Amino acid sequence: MLSHRLLVLAAPLFLATAPLAHAETAALRCDQLAAHPGDPQKPAGIAGVATGAIEFETAIAACREAIASDPAPRFHYQLGRALYDKDDTAGAFAEIAIAADAGLAVAKAQLGYFYDQGIGTTHDLKKAIALYRAGADANVGFAAHNLAVVLRDEKDAPIDHAASFALFQKAVSLGYDQSLVDVGFAYDTGNGVTQDYAEALVWYRKAAEKDIPEAQNNIGVLYEEGNGVAQDPAEALVWYRKAQAQDYPLADFNIAHMFANGVGMTVDQGKAVELVLAGFEKGNADDDAFNRDFLFEDSWPAAFWSALQIKLSLPETGTLDAATRSAIEGLVGA
Template identity: 30%
Template sequence: MNRSLCILSTIAVLIGSAAFAEPSDDFKALMARMDYVAGDYAAAIAKAQPLADAGQPRALTLLGVMYENGRGVTADPAKALEYYQKAADQGYPQAIQNLAVSYRFGELGLVEDDAKARELLAQAAATDFGPSLSELALMLREGEGGPVDMPMAVALFERSVAVGDPVGTAEYAFMLATGTGVTVDLPRARGLYEIAAAQAIDWAERDYGEMLELGEGGPIDLTQALEYYRRSAVQGYGIAAFDIFEMYRANSAALPDTKAEALTMCFFAEAQPPQWDGSEYDGMCDPALADYTPEEITAARKAAAAL
């Protein structure tokens, strides 16, 4: 599982009177991180390795990610674990998060241990680290690694929304939309889904599209619903692809230009493995085929295969 290094949206460098001062080690590690994001792994290692050797936690975590995923180096789970642990021992939240995920899913040679994962996530969440707030909230909501604690899960999700974590924002939107542990609040759910969808969370894009299509929490907007379904579908989310097909079938007069795309998306959904909720779409396009010419069907199958 690839880990996010929590990409910074902005790096502000205040130069002022210290224009020619030696950059801090943390700044140097950020520069290594930028090389990594740009795909220049050799430059990232060249910058990060001496910093990591000196114990700089951001650099240690970066090297951990590179050794875990084999980016610019031969994948080495043991070395990745060593780097993460050294950074985590200094309280660095991203490293603690990565260790927690490794325990949760039994990765990097570790035995799966939800209780240990939950303990580590609590440490990182205490620093207001968004991904850990969300991950811990999920475990508390589902009772993984310990008892269910819905009030604390809700509080952590609320905090994850406040710090801008997209996964936590999407999960809390789901809870508000379905009444899971909270009172249903469709307008707020819709607003939070929109925020998460803007950060390319595929299932949030799909769920936001559904709320737009059905007019849940606000007015119906088929044009925008189609756009968000598309965004989700092109990330490989089969449920959203099938939603485009169903929305066209229910609203063909309002969406006349979507006929060919609808069948393409249906064929694409048919080709996907079972979705997280068990949905499978084999044969689901068949009832609509009578509405298409053989040429249109062939073209749609070809387009779906290219997605």
């Protein structure tokens, strides 16, 4: 950190040192309140604060004070994080861009996410990929993870499952726990690696130990379908319930599917409908779109459609007809 520059060098000692101590205190507060847990360049002894958990008003004040004395890139980045948590996306983008332009790796990774999602700026996947790659090369775990997701899922980018798998592995090695699920998913689906359900379960269990609901849900799927383990609907339900307890919407749909088809339990279409609607209430637009597609699969019985149609005050046909499709589309992102 650059020290505060004092113009009057001949000032008495107590006058010279007080502003410096004050600047260091502001810098320390900014670090403590808004550093990213995955920033490999954050000061020693600073744990970092997760996005969404920043005490943003206090952090904004501390980081602005720190910048006034020392415009170091990390203070601009941390101010941007606090502004993001305050829902000031334009301000967040501006501050994080300053830090990224100055070469701060974690800021480049964050700016990549903003371009990827169109947050505070227009969507630009090409810029996002370049920034993610710069962050990943500098050992920012979430940059490696996000780039891996793009290379696996993004329809507007060249799909490269092998590179994606390697990046998920790198993210795990850097302590980014969410990627544990994705390494498991690669083994589950055979994307970038030889399909191996038993190995998928190993990685899902590692993630489940971190209370990651996607992993808990996916373990449930393995048990429900008997992939890599003996088929066990009761054990599947245990894992779905764990994910459901963390408000993971797909778990609601998976349990609903079990009720609708009587898998390991008595058929209960009313409960299935209740869970489906609860899942839509919990989910964001991406969750809802995925779960809509699950509903549109040919695996829900006529009695389920009748129960859903009655609940939604639609004509009861017992089929996924045009009116029912339209009503479900209206639930997506609502």
